[in-house]
Structures are given as C-alpha cells and as structure tokens.
Amino acid sequence: MSWLRVVDALSAKPGEKVTVKGWVRTRRDSKADGGLSFIAVHDGTCFDAIQVVARADLPNYASEVAKLGTGCSIEVDGTLAASQGKGQAVEVVAEVANGGAVRVIGWVDDPDTYPISQKRHSFEYLREVAHLRVRTNTFGAVARVRHCLAMAVHRYFHEKGFYWVHTPIITGADCEGAGQMFRVSTLDFLNIPHAGAGAGGTGVPPVRPMKDHGDKLAPWPTPGASPSPSAQCPVPRASSSIDFSQDFFGKETNLTVSGQLNVETYCCALSRVYTFGPTFRAENSNTSRHLAEFWMIEPEMAFCDLMGDSVIAEELLKYVLRAVLTERADDMAFFNERIEPGVIERLQHVIDKPFLRIDYTEAVEILRNSGKKFEYAVEWGKDLQSEHERYLTEEHFKQPVILMNYPKGIKAFYMRLNDDNKTVAAMDVLVPKIGEIIGGSQREERLEVLDRRLDEMGLHKQDYWWYRDLRRYGTVPHAGFGLGFERLILFCTGMQNIRDVIPFPRAPKQAEF
RNA sequence: UCCCCGAUAGCUCAAUGGUAGAGCGAGCGGCUGUUAACCGCUAGGUUCAAGGUUCGAGUCCUUGUCGGGGAGCCA
Numbered sequence A: 001m002s003w004l005r006v007v008d009a010l011s012a013k014p015g016e017k018v019t020v021k022g023w024v025r026t027r028r029d030s031k032a033d034g035g036l037s038f039i040a041v042h043d044g045t046c047f048d049a050i051q052v053v054a055r056a057d058l059p060n061y062a063s064e065v066a067k068l069g070t071g072c073s074i075e076v077d078g079t080l081a082a083s084q085g086k087g088q089a090v091e092v093v094a095e096v097a098n099g100g101a102v103r104v105i106g107w108v109d110d111p112d113t114y115p116i117s118q119k120r121h122s123f124e125y126l127r128e129v130a131h132l133r134v135r136t137n138t139f140g141a142v143a144r145v146r147h148c149l150a151m152a153v154h155r156y157f158h159e160k161g162f163y164w165v166h167t168p169i170i171t172g173a174d175c176e177g178a179g180q181m182f183r184v185s186t187l188d189f190l191n192i193p194h195a196g197a198g199a200g201g202t203g204v205p206p207v208r209p210m211k212d213h214g215d216k217l218a219p220w221p222t223p224g225a226s227p228s229p230s231a232q233c234p235v236p237r238a239s240s241s242i243d244f245s246q247d248f249f250g251k252e253t254n255l256t257v258s259g260q261l262n263v264e265t266y267c268c269a270l271s272r273v274y275t276f277g278p279t280f281r282a283e284n285s286n287t288s289r290h291l292a293e294f295w296m297i298e299p300e301m302a303f304c305d306l307m308g309d310s311v312i313a314e315e316l317l318k319y320v321l322r323a324v325l326t327e328r329a330d331d332m333a334f335f336n337e338r339i340e341p342g343v344i345e346r347l348q349h350v351i352d353k354p355f356l357r358i359d360y361t362e363a364v365e366i367l368r369n370s371g372k373k374f375e376y377a378v379e380w381g382k383d384l385q386s387e388h389e390r391y392l393t394e395e396h397f398k399q400p401v402i403l404m405n406y407p408k409g410i411k412a413f414y415m416r417l418n419d420d421n422k423t424v425a426a427m428d429v430l431v432p433k434i435g436e437i438i439g440g441s442q443r444e445e446r447l448e449v450l451d452r453r454l455d456e457m458g459l460h461k462q463d464y465w466w467y468r469d470l471r472r473y474g475t476v477p478h479a480g481f482g483l484g485f486e487r488l489i490l491f492c493t494g495m496q497n498i499r500d501v502i503p504f505p506r507a508p509k510q511a512e513f
Numbered sequence B: 001u002c003c004c005c006g007a008u009a010g011c012u013c014a015a016u017g018g019u020a021g022a023g024c025g026a027g028c029g030g031c032u033g034u035u036a037a038c039c040g041c042u043a044g045g046u047u048c049a050a051g052g053u054u055c056g057a058g059u060c061c062u063u064g065u066c067g068g069g070g071a072g073c074c075a
Helices: A122-129 A137-159 A260-270 A305-325 A329-339 A341-351 A361-369 A385-396 A447-456 A461-472 A487-491
Strands: A015-032 A038-042 A049-054 A074-080 A090-094 A103-108 A254-255 A272-280 A293-302 A357-358 A401-407 A421-429 A433-443 A476-483
Touching: A015 A049, A038 A074, A049 A074, A074 A137, A090 A260, A090 A385, A103 A421, A137 A305, A137 A329, A137 A487, A254 A260, A260 A272, A260 A461, A260 A476, A293 A305, A293 A487, A305 A329, A305 A341, A305 A421, A305 A433, A305 A476, A305 A487, A329 A341, A341 A476, A357 A361, A361 A401, A385 A401, A385 A421, A421 A476, A433 A487, A447 A461, A476 A487
Parallel strands: A049 A090, A357 A401
Antiparallel strands: A015 A038, A015 A074, A038 A049, A074 A090, A074 A103, A272 A293, A293 A476, A401 A421, A421 A433, A433 A476
16 A cells, blocks of 8 residues: 555556545445445645545444544545546545555544535635635635745746845835834833933934834834723834834834845846745735735846836746646636636736736826726826726736836835936736736936935935945846735636635734634 | 725524524434435524613614725735
8 A cells, every 4th residue: 555645646547556645525425335435535735635435344434434524534545446426537445355444533523613514615704714724625726826836936037047035024124115014123012111311312223203104003002001902002203212222133123015125235246136035014904905914026137127127027927827827727727617717718818918018108198088987087197096007907908018117206216217307117017807916117226316316205315325335336227026926826816815815814903823 | 094885503694673594514314326415303592792772672873893895005
C-alpha cells in the first residue's frame, strides 16, 4: 500500500493498491451487494474528492464506518477501481478481501454543530468560521489559485531577471502619504513618557502627526482615558510631547504602507527588482475591495520610462492569467460554473487583446462626451471616481485600459513631472469588475524637480534624505507600479469580496483568527 | 467615516402589534452502486444588546454592536 495524495490517486491505474488520507465530505449508504458506504474524501490537493467504497465486511463497518460524517478524518487502504457509478472515473474500494481498511483518525464530536455541514453556506457566515472554511469547495479552490498566482508572479519576475527584495515591514519613514498607518511601539500605554516642556531642544526628535488620520481608529490611548473598550483613542498630534526616543526604535515607527521607497534603493543598484509582501493600511475602509492587511507586488525598473512600465504591467498580468488557466483548470472550471459564469472566457479575452493606452486628458474627453449622467462631474484636474473608471473599462472600451499622465495635483510627490509642467508620468491599469488593479509611475529622478515637488506639497526634505541621495549619487530614470495581490485574485476567480480571497482577513473590527 | 438595507432554530429565511414556523442540516429508522439522493419520525428558540411606547412587542420608537450593498480613501 502506498500513500497517494488524492490528486495522484485520481490519475493512478486501476488495480493499484493505495492508501488515501483526508477528510470526509459526504457519506452515503446502500444495502446493495451486502451493504456498502460511499465516502467522498478530500485532502485539498485538487478540487475533486475521491470516492471510497467501504464494504460491510470491514470489521468496523457498523461500529465506525456507518457513523462517519462530514469533517471526520480517515485513512483508507483499498484498491483503485474503475467506478461502477457515474460522477467519477475511479474509486478506492476498501473490503476485507483485498486487505482494505478504513481507519478513523478524528471524529467530529457534535455533528449538529459542526460549522461546515454538508450544505450551501453564505460567504458571510463562513467568514465567521475562517479556521474551517478552507474545507469547502470554494475556499479550497481560492487557496490553490492564490498559491498558483503567487508562484506565477515570482516565476515571471525571475525569468525576466528581476530580484526579489524583502523590504521592511516596520518602517521609520512616513514617506508615502499612501494612507493611515498602524503604529509600532513597545511603550507602556498606561504610562507614556513625555518629553517635558522643553522638548525640541534636547535631542528629542520633533513629533509629527500621522498623516491625515481620523481619530476613531488610531491605535493609541489617551493617558487617563476611560478604560471602556469603546473609548476612542486619539493619536497624539504634532503638539503632543510623547518622547519617542524612549520607544523601542528610538523614534516613531509604523507598519509599512508600501515597500516602494525602499525598493527604489535596490533598483538603483540591481536594475530590476520587486517586492512581494504584506502591506498595512489603517484606513477605516469598509468595502469589498479593501483590507487593513493585504499583499502587494511592487516591481521597480531602472532605465525605464512610463511606457516600459506599462509594458511590464501588461505582460505580468497576462502571464499570471495564463498560468492560472492552465495550472488550475479544475478550480477555474468550478469558478466558471458556480461563482462567475464566463470567468474563463473573460480571462482569455484579457490575455488575447492588447491593453489600450490613453492619456488622462483623453479619458476626460471621452467621459464628458459620453452623454452619461455621472453622480460626480468629470473635470480636468480632478481625480476620476469609481463610476468613471468603471464606465471606461466596462462600458466604453469593454477591456483593460491603461490611463496615463495624470494632473500633478492629484498624484504623489515622487511621480515624474512631464514637460508640460501640468501632468506627471503616472498610470492606472483599469480592468472590468475590479476597477483600478495597478497604480504606477515613472519616478522623478531629477533632484531639483523632486525638491520643488516636496516643497509644493509641504513635505520636509530632511525626512526623505536617503531617498534624495538616490538622485544625488548616480541618478537614473526608473519606474514601477503596485499590484494588489488580493485584487488580482478577485479578478481571476470572480469572487466578489476581498475578505474571501485571503485566509484570515484583517479589516476594521475584524481580527478574530 | 457617510448613505441605504439587515440581524428570528446549527445554516438560509417566513411570521396584520395578539399561541414561534418552513426548508436544509443533525439524530434515529426505511429504501437505494450512491453522488443536490429519496421516504418517515424526533430533537432543536434569552427572536443581536440595552432602554422606551403598549393591556400585550420578533413586529413600533431611541441608542449601541455586528453584518451586507454603495461611496470616499486606495492596491
């Protein structure tokens, strides 16, 4: 008897003696042929379960086999045989005559309250039992597709000569302006050290406010505040006197909102690099497209302009879509049948067609001439709203489209100023269903222009000293983008809610598992 | 954070302000090479929480908590 994973057992030759191990999905009994039970066993190695035929001559048939239910874990010795029934090509027959056995490894102690009983469950409900939901068809398929996509991302970059760079999770720089941050601190919440009245002149670093935060979610208590768990915890403002020199790192630190600034340093030495890791945003976002902890892919290419940036973005997306269609055909067939009819065709369409590239200015013209009534008016210089982006990619072009060269007023300081002095070399890749899946830009490599932009936006040059050094010492044109990994999974699977494509979602008021 | 909707059996949902219900799941039995199985029986409830209106509240009002859809922020 050799132990085969279910995926291998399903393709093994009839007649082979095998052992399979896994969890019971269903059990059905029959009195035919002297009595037998059909047990669907899955082990997560592929979408399908394998059917075990347990005969009544097994010594523990009445005492154990006939009592198996959804969720029990078992080991089965048996002989692989062509199935007499429809619905599966092969099955494992366990009977005494062929040395078969069914060993129960773990019972379900109260079948009535096992959260994943054999029936349809809503995704909202399954989110409350996230430790068990991966045993379902849908979440098993999502997990395998997620892995497939991650491997394909690494493979694409590796084949293209990119190096994977592990940028820090904890950052001392609030450089990005990419959103509210989670503070990292070992200070005693109940006894926060203060710098005293003379702060600022004694080597104590000035305390800056966290960027654009709201008070409600800020992870910081007010000294002496009510111990009520619902008490709001404002973050200290610029005027506060908390002495961060006594904190673990001797300065304010947060969880990263982007590895981009760090990875640019490696880009300006290794030429082609990327990050792929967790990212944290403390925004109070309650949507099906946002998480407080998510994974992001951020390539950065030296000697590369915006057009080259967009080519990599398009190639990467098409590469990973091809991978998921060929490597996870079983799971994709399920998504195509049960989650989003037509998803396979939709992905194939994206693979086959070249992405469109148009300027922001052109997009504004299209929207203004669309004759469509939008809730928010379209106006050059204002950011496009979700409804505008959806119209462009879902209705007007009906395919992925890359918008380029946005007004500088609505984009980040590090994006390269175009010759018109009004726009920056930024791009957003818009896809149907998701909207913005990639945001990127050519970076400003000219120190004097970068400094001017920092000034314009009221940012302090000294906070960006090492970032500015890249422009002082052998600066090069370079470009990159950020791809939200979970949004990619949504796009590939047709799943609706981003909380269902990450194993344990973190969102406002949600960190149970 | 804003707008809208919701919370009743393990799950999905019913129930004019007047006795708490069904389907599925579960347990037991029957039938059957079964596979959305089928038939019968049984068990299963602090109707999200705290107040309020009322002779009487699952139902009406207030506040809160949590969930969903949309928006903003963005990936």
